[in-house]
Amino acid sequence: MSLKPSVSTTDHAQGNDNADLVIVEYGDYQCPYCGAAYPVLKELMKEFGSQVKFVFRNFPLSEMHQYARPAAIAAEAANLQGKFWEMHDAIYENQGSLNELFLFELAEKIGLNISQFKEDIQKTELEEKVDSDFESGIVSGVNGTPSFFVNGNKFNGSAMDLLQLIRENTVG
Amino acid sequence: MLQKGTVAPDFTLFATPDQKITLSEFKGKNVILAFYPADWSPVCSDQMALYNETLKFFHKYDAELFGISVDSKWCHLAFSQSRNLHFPLLADFEAKGETAKKYGVYDDEEGECKRALFVINKDGIIEWSYLSPTAINPGADGILEALENLNTK
Numbered sequence: 001m002s003l004k005p006s007v008s009t010t011d012h013a014q015g016n017d018n019a020d021l022v023i024v025e026y027g028d029y030q031c032p033y034c035g036a037a038y039p040v041l042k043e044l045m046k047e048f049g050s051q052v053k054f055v056f057r058n059f060p061l062s063e064m065h066q067y068a069r070p071a072a073i074a075a076e077a078a079n080l081q082g083k084f085w086e087m088h089d090a091i092y093e094n095q096g097s098l099n100e101l102f103l104f105e106l107a108e109k110i111g112l113n114i115s116q117f118k119e120d121i122q123k124t125e126l127e128e129k130v131d132s133d134f135e136s137g138i139v140s141g142v143n144g145t146p147s148f149f150v151n152g153n154k155f156n157g158s159a160m161d162l163l164q165l166i167r168e169n170t171v172g
Numbered sequence: 173m174l175q176k177g178t179v180a181p182d183f184t185l186f187a188t189p190d191q192k193i194t195l196s197e198f199k200g201k202n203v204i205l206a207f208y209p210a211d212w213s214p215v216c217s218d219q220m221a222l223y224n225e226t227l228k229f230f231h232k233y234d235a236e237l238f239g240i241s242v243d244s245k246w247c248h249l250a251f252s253q254s255r256n257l258h259f260p261l262l263a264d265f266e267a268k269g270e271t272a273k274k275y276g277v278y279d280d281e282e283g284e285c286k287r288a289l290f291v292i293n294k295d296g297i298i299e300w301s302y303l304s305p306t307a308i309n310p311g312a313d314g315i316l317e318a319l320e321n322l323n324t325k
Contacts, residue, residue: 001311027256028217031217056202061222061225063221063225063256064217064221064224076314138229138316140228141313143217143309143310144217144218144309145217
């Protein structure tokens with residue numbers, strides 16, 4: 001399975017923008033498996049951040065996880081204030097406490113302009129961004145979360161498998 | 173397993189404890205049949221939950237989705253409620269696996285349906301079928317591609 005559409009400037013990316021190794025995660029903010037993958041991915045970026053471009057796309061399973069979509073919207077709203085990854089990290093680091101009110105606490109904690117944040121989470125563009133991420137996941141063959149793509153190809157393994165693979169293939 | 177071009181065998185199965193669904197009533201609509209082994213998969217986001225989230229994309233192609241397993245109507249009811257499913261789960265319960273057998277996707281060894289997908293067109297003809305390894309969630313991309321091919325014909 002290959003990634004459709006491929007990574008572009010509308011994606012949220014961290015690490016080395018020009019890296020040859022591009023990892024895409026489709027994630028759900030309330031999914032416990034994504035929560036478990038989060039520290040592993042942090043470790044991966046700590047070790048290989050200079051050689052890897054890491055992209056996060058939204059894949060909220062809203063019927064199963066009631067706060068997954070509000071959390072995705074909140075992260076997109078934080079992005080409008082240049083703090084996508086701060087929000088992304090804050091949510092995963094506090095996944096057990098996730099609810100709608102708590103998202104405001106996190107927004108405050110990471111230093112967002114709260115009135116702006118409140119306005120932004122109502123924006124249909126953010127809903128559309130989350131939906132289009134989701135749809136791209138479906139057509140790319142995402143069947144659960146987290147799902148990873150490495151250089152555009154579906155990776156059939158966990159975050160730990162991914163980290164181990166990169167460790168084994170990195171010289172030095 | 174039945175292949176493209178075959179007339180989809182008709183069946184009548186319980187969709188809720190007091191309501192049955194007959195496939196032929198859905199002529200004029202596209203139909204997706206998702207046979208699966210058992211309710212209550214432990215995986216975080218399993219196949220039925222994924223399709224639940226994908227329904228609006230299926231509906232864009234005028235397609236109705238039915239999940240089918242050998243679990244009873246009561247088991248389906250509890251599973252469906254726990255996952256907030258917005259599409260029917262059909263109980264291939266009595267005679268056990270009869271519908272799965274008609275479609276060639278019954279697993280005799282386990283006594284369960286295999287994990288198999290069928291896309292049936294508005295005239296009741298199978299347009300696409302796919303057998304997935306039991307342990308692998310086939311996702312929804314194949315179904316969407318098959319539906320897209322129907323629409324562009």
